[in-house]
Amino acid sequence: MYEITDEEIKWTEEILLPSGSSFDVQRRNVIKCLSSKDIIACPGSGKTTALLAKLLILEKNLPLDNNQGICVLTHTNVAIDELKNKIDNRNSRIFSYPNNFSTIQSFVNKYLTVPAYQYFFKNDIHIIDNEFYKNEFIKEFMKIPRRYRVSILKRAAHIPVHSLLHLEIHESVFTLMWGNRPLKQVYSENTPTYKILSTLKKEMLKRGILTFQEAFVLAQKYINTFPEIKELFSARFKYLLIDEMQDTSYNQQLVIQGLFDSDKVVTQFYGDRNQAIYEEKATSEVDNFRQGYPLLIDNSLRFSQSIANSIKTICVNPQDLKGNDTIRSLKPTIIRFNKENIQMVLPTFGEIIYKNGLAHEGNQTFKAVGRVTQNNDSEKIVIPSYYPYYKKREKAPFEKAKTFNDYISHLNKLNSTFAKDYREAFINCFLNFLRHLNIRNESRYFTGKSLIGYLDNKLQKGFSDIEKLMTEWTLKLNSGINIETELKNFLSNEFLPHFEITVANDKISSFFTANYDVSDDEQKNLADFQKQSDYLYVSESGENIIINIDTIHGVKGETHTATLYLETFSYAYEFDNGKIIDFLKGNHTEPKKRQEQMLKLAYVGMSRPSHLLCVAIREEALEGHELDLIDLGWDIVDVRVHKDINTEEQTIVSQS
The missing domain is CATH 3.40.50 (Rossmann fold)
Incomplete structure (x- = not known):
């Protein structure tokens, strides 16, 4: 059985730690551990750095026996970016097949929800996004005759109807729910109100508009229908490493446990149950991830x-x-x-x-x-x-931005301490550029997620190179450096060729030269943001x-x-x-x-x-x-x- 050596750990120290620093005994134990284990880490423990060290060492030993891979799952793209930025300049093998490096949501969407929807609904998913779902649901809800709408809102008692009415699995069957109860227990199936709500929800499903939570419902149903999936995933991956395990919801746990055989896959869960602050994730549910006596990192690098x-x-x-x-x-x-x-x-x-x-x-x-x-x-x-x-x-006010000049104006005035605000602006600019040129993702316009997915598959290093560019632009903006020319050249000469579509020069030029007037109220909103x-x-x-x-x-x-x-x-x-x-x-x-x-x-x-x-x-x-x-x-x-x-x-x- 392969064992991680002190020499390999010393090599990672030179890459990841400040000069002269080294991993202590607790962190070395975490890095060396190659068996199923929970890693409980206190705030500011540097657990992500220890996880990075393990990944760097495992990467040197790729491919694993039988060409098995490593599956790394996190909860946010920020965490993915942090890990990628520190690893990708060394070697990109860990980001390619048979390995997986993604959020839990994107992993489940790609491998389970999309094929599940195609199988059960005989169509392609349009979008998996809570905000988009909410907006479309409200549009449909407002079409309901007022007398029924008022009655439904009264029954909801100030809880948003779009969150009350959702899809779950009961006894392996798709079930429409109203909060914690099946809809048919709230409204009799032969009543007009039941039929209205049932039709509304079914229409949303038919259009392929899902919430993040419903993506896991479809995934669970797919696993139940095809239990052999567990054998396939357990054969593909040797290691499953989950960061911030305390943020894993019950539905996410069910899917993960349905995919990976703990007798065949080394499973390690990194996190701190004391920091499980999302109320929908009850402690009893999170505790399902316990794997015997954990490894501890109880000395913080953050605080005194x-x-x-x-x-x-x-x-x-x-x-x-x-x-x-x-x-x-x-x-x-x-x-x-x-x-x-x-x-x-x-x-x-x-x-x-x-x-x-x-x-x-x-x-x-x-x-x-x-x-x-x-x-x-x-x-x-x-x-x-x-x-x-x-x-x-709130999110930066980009809703009315239409042209390149709008985005440059917004970026110069943003003055945010949050890198994600700039990232959102850049991606919105990319999307608006594609819409202006009428470049679509098959029959639909690109969304942020579908664009990243497209480029991940298209480019050798996926979207990571563009992520690095966005980070560089953000640093320049915060230093007062104008990026207008740089961003314009990127869109025309580097970004557009990825779509292999011929576009007239005057059409491209019109995006960069058009103006859009911003009202005084919007200017004040930006200044006060x-x-x-x-x-x-x-x-x-x-x-x-x-x-x-x-x-x-x-x-x-x-x-x-x-x-x-x-x-x-x-x-x-x-x-x-x-x-x-x-x-x-x-x-x-x-x-x-x-x-x-x-x-x-x-x-x-x-x-x-x-x-x-x-x-x-x-x-x-x-x-x-x-x-x-x-x-x-x-x-x-x-x-x-x-x-x-x-x-x-x-x-x-x-x-x-």
Whole structure:
């Protein structure tokens, strides 16, 4: 049996780690492991780097016996891009047959959902996309006679009808569902309402418009119909490696378990169950992936020991976290506030950042994060309670962009800290270019996914080279460099030839020369796009510190120099007795169901910072717990507000 050697690991250290650094014992154990195992890794553990090292070594030994391959599955394209960018410049064999390197969704779509739809519906899928599905569903729903529409909406009780009405498998049969119940149990099959909803859903299926979740329903039905598929996939792949396993839904697990025989395929699941923050993925479902005693990586490269000490019990399954001794250790801080001074929490956070000299330390990213963004009850605390100007980040406004000049204008004004915003703009530009030239994917216009799939099959290195170009363009835009000529030349001379279609020069030229007027309101929308989620703190010396405000889900996977966790209304307030204040004090007990979800969110939010963790807590929730928290190493800072008679501006008075 093949074994990974220390010499091979040393070779990967020279590629993946900073000069002079090496993998410790825990990470070496993970890299060397070639048997079925769970790898439980704490936040900031560098587990992806350990996975990369294993892949680099396995790649050197391709092809495997019997020409078997390696299947690597993740949950986001961002994770795929990260892995590809670090491997692809070495060798591309791992991205070609018989290997697979993709998201779980694209893997299932390609190998199961598409052939399943062709088999069961005798047609080709049009699109698998939640947003497209929602828009098309609403269009069809609005055609229903008003009296039935009103009745259906009343029954839905404010839950979107497009999410209630969906397809599942019950006893191996496709079943129309209304929430958790079969539709026929909600409306009798002979009623007009049942017939209307049933016809609407069947028409969506007939058109080949599916949600991501329904893609897995079709895949499961296909596996049930042709169980020999499991033998085929188990023969093709020697290794199955899944990253961020805690984000794997129940339907995804069913499909994976239906495809891979654990007696024949080495299965390794990388992740941290404490960070399973997506509520539709219940813990009992995620636990189906347990494979005996796991390998652990419990020392974080991200944060200091003081942060490790503070968060090790703010989780469902406590672990003896170890921090990074090379990072300056600062006391975690609780910012105590009340309803009257809540809007001084962010300025206080800014002051703490400034006084600790963090403005030029770490990655210089400062974020305030919370869970709840809105609530109809004005008495409940939500993120805008702290910063009334906050608006949840939305997709960049490219809907009205039609020409090349539009995209250049939008890109120059975007000023986003999120690479995905630029990537979306570039891909939309590519799609609009193809539509302008009437270049189609067989009979339909390309979508983002079908374009990437087309180029993946067409190009030797797939879409990865274009991904690298988009990254280079993004860096240039952020440095103030104009990419107009570069992007224009790419579209005309490199991108277009991939489609092997002759297009008149004047048709191409018209895309680059046409203009589209942008209204003043749109210009203002573009200018305000990023500012709505940023708070600017100006220190007493005049230094600017930008604090980005986001949801906990929005910062998962990120690292910040300092993070402020904002208490918000969730079921009941998060830090009241019976919620998670006792966990913050280091007293860990078996959490109740609602506590469990709050703990997972708090754990993800509080494990983002490298240097400083702050938590905003109402004074009534904190009362009686102060001494215990101080004994555990927390600082407690009060904010008070007074009016400066001369300037009529609010100032901060802080006390420790």
